[in-house]
Amino acid sequence: MAKKDQTQFFQRIILTNESESDIEEYSEVAEQLLDAVNLREKYVFHPKIWKADAVPGEKPPYHPFEVSEDQMVTSDHTYKVVNGVYFVYSNENEMKNENPLYSVPHTLSSYYKDINNLMMFCSYGPAKTFTFKRLQLLESKFNMHILLNDSLELLQQKTAPHRDFYNVRKVDTHVHHSSSMNQKHLLKFIKRKLKEHPNEIVIFRDDKYLTLAEVFKSLNLNVDELSVDTLDVHADNNTFHRFDKFNLKYNPCGQSRLREIFLKTDNLIKGKYLAEITKEVFEDLEKSKYQSAEYRLSIYGRKMSEWDTLASWVVDNELFSTKARWLIQIPRLYDVYRETSTTTFQDFLNNVFHPLFEVTKDPSSHPKLHKFLQQVVGIDCVDDESKFEKKFTEKFPVPGDWNSEHNPPYTYYLYYLYANLYTLNKFREEKGYNILTLRPHSGEAGEVDHMAAAFYLAHGINHGINLRKTPVLQYLYYLTQIGIAMSPLSNNSLFLTYHRNPFPVFFARGLNVSISTDDPLQFHYTKEPLMEEYSIATQVWRLSPCDICEIARNSVLQSGFEHNVKSHWLGPDYANSLGNDIKKTNISDIRVCFRNETLTEELHLILKSLQTLPHFKDLNISFLLNKLPSEITSGNEYKFKKGQLKLASSNKSIRTSSVGSTPNSNTPTSSTPTLNSSPGAIVHLMKTKPYNPPPLSLNVFKGESQTNINQNQNNSSPTVVSTQPTTTPNPIEN
Numbered sequence: 001m002a003k004k005d006q007t008q009f010f011q012r013i014i015l016t017n018e019s020e021s022d023i024e025e026y027s028e029v030a031e032q033l034l035d036a037v038n039l040r041e042k043y044v045f046h047p048k049i050w051k052a053d054a055v056p057g058e059k060p061p062y063h064p065f066e067v068s069e070d071q072m073v074t075s076d077h078t079y080k081v082v083n084g085v086y087f088v089y090s091n092e093n094e095m096k097n098e099n100p101l102y103s104v105p106h107t108l109s110s111y112y113k114d115i116n117n118l119m120m121f122c123s124y125g126p127a128k129t130f131t132f133k134r135l136q137l138l139e140s141k142f143n144m145h146i147l148l149n150d151s152l153e154l155l156q157q158k159t160a161p162h163r164d165f166y167n168v169r170k171v172d173t174h175v176h177h178s179s180s181m182n183q184k185h186l187l188k189f190i191k192r193k194l195k196e197h198p199n200e201i202v203i204f205r206d207d208k209y210l211t212l213a214e215v216f217k218s219l220n221l222n223v224d225e226l227s228v229d230t231l232d233v234h235a236d237n238n239t240f241h242r243f244d245k246f247n248l249k250y251n252p253c254g255q256s257r258l259r260e261i262f263l264k265t266d267n268l269i270k271g272k273y274l275a276e277i278t279k280e281v282f283e284d285l286e287k288s289k290y291q292s293a294e295y296r297l298s299i300y301g302r303k304m305s306e307w308d309t310l311a312s313w314v315v316d317n318e319l320f321s322t323k324a325r326w327l328i329q330i331p332r333l334y335d336v337y338r339e340t341s342t343t344t345f346q347d348f349l350n351n352v353f354h355p356l357f358e359v360t361k362d363p364s365s366h367p368k369l370h371k372f373l374q375q376v377v378g379i380d381c382v383d384d385e386s387k388f389e390k391k392f393t394e395k396f397p398v399p400g401d402w403n404s405e406h407n408p409p410y411t412y413y414l415y416y417l418y419a420n421l422y423t424l425n426k427f428r429e430e431k432g433y434n435i436l437t438l439r440p441h442s443g444e445a446g447e448v449d450h451m452a453a454a455f456y457l458a459h460g461i462n463h464g465i466n467l468r469k470t471p472v473l474q475y476l477y478y479l480t481q482i483g484i485a486m487s488p489l490s491n492n493s494l495f496l497t498y499h500r501n502p503f504p505v506f507f508a509r510g511l512n513v514s515i516s517t518d519d520p521l522q523f524h525y526t527k528e529p530l531m532e533e534y535s536i537a538t539q540v541w542r543l544s545p546c547d548i549c550e551i552a553r554n555s556v557l558q559s560g561f562e563h564n565v566k567s568h569w570l571g572p573d574y575a576n577s578l579g580n581d582i583k584k585t586n587i588s589d590i591r592v593c594f595r596n597e598t599l600t601e602e603l604h605l606i607l608k609s610l611q612t613l614p615h616f617k618d619l620n621i622s623f624l625l626n627k628l629p630s631e632i633t634s635g636n637e638y639k640f641k642k643g644q645l646k647l648a649s650s651n652k653s654i655r656t657s658s659v660g661s662t663p664n665s666n667t668p669t670s671s672t673p674t675l676n677s678s679p680g681a682i683v684h685l686m687k688t689k690p691y692n693p694p695p696l697s698l699n700v701f702k703g704e705s706q707t708n709i710n711q712n713q714n715n716s717s718p719t720v721v722s723t724q725p726t727t728t729p730n731p732i733e734n
């Protein structure tokens, strides 16, 4: 009983006597923050949950290499490219009438206008001051929370039977497939092949077919002398700020032909060796049981057959694990291929997207691709972000007219990947197929506008370390809780030394961050690279058991694993921000509660600031109403906004809002899970026990409620930080 009582309360940090003038002063900033968030809501594709009724289970709701008959239906849909984007029509007639089924919410020019506005906002003085202060405050709040509650959190973790960090689910959210094995693994594999199959013909070079033994002879390499050092695939001091040199590390022993033989899916042996290594990597994953990974496979956009070749490689080799899913990475290499295979940027886009629209219309046109796509969860966009980008002074041409020798900038690539994915996903949803999310590399290096583009368009990003340079964007990523898959060991070798990595700061501030490996071949030493990554982070940054379990849960949430798999891993209420199941996640409810209250306070602060604007009534605040708990938004001044919210919700099929539900309902609601977490549901969704509203900030309530709760009122000091243990009594017992 004593134990149970311990978990019912924790110490909260409460800010009182907020300065009214501050709130008013920042109303303009709040409005622009709201604009940015609203724009993102408009841009980003909101998926329905795929097969939401699926029973929680370890296995995906499909058979990886089988497709049911009713899925193989050809439809009358047609499609064509309009200004660089595939449009889908219900039939030929509709196409003649230029009546597409779905349209992309924004055009290229409005997109660039939005990016420019956001970049201007990022350098706007008051915005920088406001967001910088808020981020600092978030960090301080977390540090004080830990100071006051870490032993309580630990105590609560100890009550979770069987569960510990080793057996909570964690996903390697960002890893490139061709470097998913470690250097020792690759070395052993090469040696084994050389010894067992020296006479296998593996490559066609210089007008002749060569066996494996001949290849090594031509390179003056002796099998007995091969070591990890001669293999030379590990990143070292020479790769720092040299992405070009880093890319060369993919060549074992510095030889591109070895890369082609061992690390390519499309070669003379049809990727046989890489398939064998992949199976071994999958076996290691299966053994570790609680680790999963999302591997990136490449589509270059050189020719349309790439998709079929890749799909055949996966399907023919039966590459499937319940612990792995695929993402497709698209390198930004138009300028390289322009010489040989693609003349305009549109050719490149056609090569990437045409097969996808074709297979969605008629799965029997590419049966293997259709099967393979079941396991593909997203599209990534990769390359060296620090490359110089030509600033185009005139308006950007549409992809059909882009035949310049210059590579389009990052933002241009991202827009056309986004826009085509948008219509593709609508199309796939209509046909009952899974969708692909956009999860590009962004903010590893280079310009800040990469992350501004990703803020509007992407479901999640990889790296994001450059968010440290711009508090405004960082704060926006926090408010919207966009997933960021960070790889501190990779950064340490390439762009940012370990001790300067912003990961621990982002984590403390409450950004939705996960830890990932990026390239185990280049950065890691052990058979469990993800654990290596966690282990180093934990020790260097002194993360607590609750911290690393929270990071692990973030990784599952960010991942593209199916809804039923996530339910199995995190608990059926996982999609709700308060639906923590400590028996599965090993995260103390206290931590989850703290994170939600903190985010709620930020959103409420913005709402209060907005209220001081004369045109408040004209603002679209549905994002805030959706996220804030009903005791904040049930006041008269929001009544008129409820209509707006309903309208906004009905337009988006995924929204189920907690707004309007009874605040103190004792029965936990089994709400339909949504993809958008809803911290607003603070009140009634704590799963394990009925939960009263925490004294959400005294910061939060105005007027009478503030005087009720705030016992430390001190009119002379502008802001008082007080801490008080606050019980959250069990309403049933009352």
Ligand SMILES: [Zn+2]
Binding pocket: 174, 176, 441, 462, 518
């Ligand atoms: Zn990467």
